[in-house]
Amino acid sequence: MDDARILTAGPPQPRTGFYFGWRIVLAMFLATMMIYGNTLFGFIILTDPLAREFGWSSAATGSLVSAMWLIAPLALVIAPAIHRFGAFTILIGGLLLQVVCLALVGSIDSFWQLYLLRVVMGIGKVVSIVAVPVMVTTWFSRRFSTAMAMAWCGGSFGGFVMAPATERLLSFMNWREAALSLGALMGVATLVIFLLCRGARSPAAIGLALDGDPRVLPLDPAGGPGENAEPKVQASELRSINFVTAAIMAVALMLSGIGALAALSQAPSLIEAGGISAQLAATFLGLTAAASAFGQVTIGWLLDRWKLDLCNLLVALLLATGLASLILLQHDHGVAAAAVGALALGVGIGANEMLWITLTKRQFGSRLFAYTYGGWSCALAAGYALGGPVGGWTFDRLPPTSFPLLIMALYLPALTIAVWRPGKRDLP
Incomplete structure (x- = not known):
């Protein structure tokens, strides 16, 4: 047995220096920061002077913000392009498309010109954001959740930084x-991302295994594919997906997306209904956004160490604590209840989103991740698109004490299916 092993494998390759995969994570953090910071939060700040100059209503400017989500179904078909051209090429192309659109925003003189630009910007956003987790999964497996959380929280950080930065520019x-x-x-950031990702396209290219672990190299040329062979997803693998499970998961994820955006969009009004000033309510909303980033990073670290079911229980407790505190706020009018509600709700929302990225990867496996993540992205985007109108309509019709219960009900299917679902799997 030992002789056979010597003939088929070389010695493990030692780990040397800083693992290149963490450079990829830094690049992906910067990418999500720019995607959400500039094209979403920064643009939201720009809508106020646009409305004043052109006389547009709040509904019109709101539709401009939402226009970028109309192209979300593109996420379902981007996987073949990623397999053909590579996630890195798709990422850079999507970022450059957003750079061009942002630069052209300053030349518009009508609503429909800007609306079209926002739709095109949405194409760039979808293709680049789908490429991000595929880039991460190329470099990480055992530590995927930690790495993905660090990359994904760039979006929340982008909102935290770019909204006030854009306001400062307008001054x-x-x-x-x-x-x-x-x-x-965004153009400068894209150049930095390009430079950070230069040097290797996979751990095998630098003689390592996933997560920077030592790699056993085959000595027998006929023993397997070459180092840099790109695995191709076969039609038979796609047909192996349990589409009943996938559909149930997509519906549950969409409902949680509705709950997340409904909660965030109505959080200031809900807090004000509890006797808190509008200024302080806005501050608590900012804390919710910051807490969401904390929740993403924390649950990512825990997912690599705890069972997913236990992490899901933690998410459920955080959401329940946050929403229960907001109900309590309606009775006690206390700042402490508002603070606990805003922070716990934010951590729970961010943690649930990160947990479901990991859940999707484990249920369907790494090889199909470009496809299944496209479905994840589309389902969540559909929930976000519906969350604003659903939140506003229900908040106007429900008492403040009942609205948090609706949010919890919207999250309940996702919390249940994370633990129980047909054909439950835990793939690498």
Whole structure:
């Protein structure tokens, strides 16, 4: 047996220096920061001077923000392009498309010109954001959740940084110049991302296994594919997906997306209904966004160490604590209840999103991740698109004490299916 092993495998390759995969994680953090920070949060700030100059209503500017989500179904068909051209090429192409669109925002003079730009910007957003987790899964397996959480929290950090930064830009330049500045900033960031990712396309290219572990190299040329062979997803593998399970998971994820955006969009009004000032309610909303980033990173670290079911229980407790505190706020009018509600709700929302990325990868496996993550992204985007209208409509019709119960009900299917689902699997 030992002789046969010597003939078929070389010695493990030692780990040397800083693992290149963490450079990829840093690049993906910067990518999500720019995607959400500039094209979502930064653009939201730009809508105020746009509305004043052109006389647009709040509904019109709101539709401009939402237009970027209309292209979400593209996520379902981007996987073949990723397998053909590579996730890195798709990522850079999507980022450059957003750079061009941001730069062109400053030249518009009608609503429909800007609406079309936002749709095209959405194409860039979808293709680049789908490429991010595929890049991460190329470099990580055992530590995927930690690495993915660090990359994904860039989106929340982008909102935290770019919203006030855009407001600052508008204090000494007009909105056209500010839009051009955001485009230039995203262009510089894209260059940095390109440079960070240069050097290798996979751990095998630098003589390592996933997660930077030592790699056993085959000595027999006929013993397996070459180092840099790109695994191709076969039609038979796609047909092996349990589409009943996939559909149930997609519906549950969409409902949680509705719950997340409904909660976030109505959180200031809900907190104000508990006797808190509008200014303080806005501050608590900012804390919710920051807590969401903390929840993403924390649950990512825990998912690599705890069982997924236990992490899901933690998410359920956080959401229940946050929503129960907001109900208590309606009776006690206490700042402490508002603070606990905003923080626990934010951590729970961020943690649930990260947990479901990991759940999707484990249920269907790494090889199909570009396809299944596309479904994940589309389902969540559909929930976000519906969450605003659903939240506003129900908040106007339900008492403040009942609205948090609706949010919990929307999350309940996802919390249940994370633990119980047909054909439950835990693949690498």
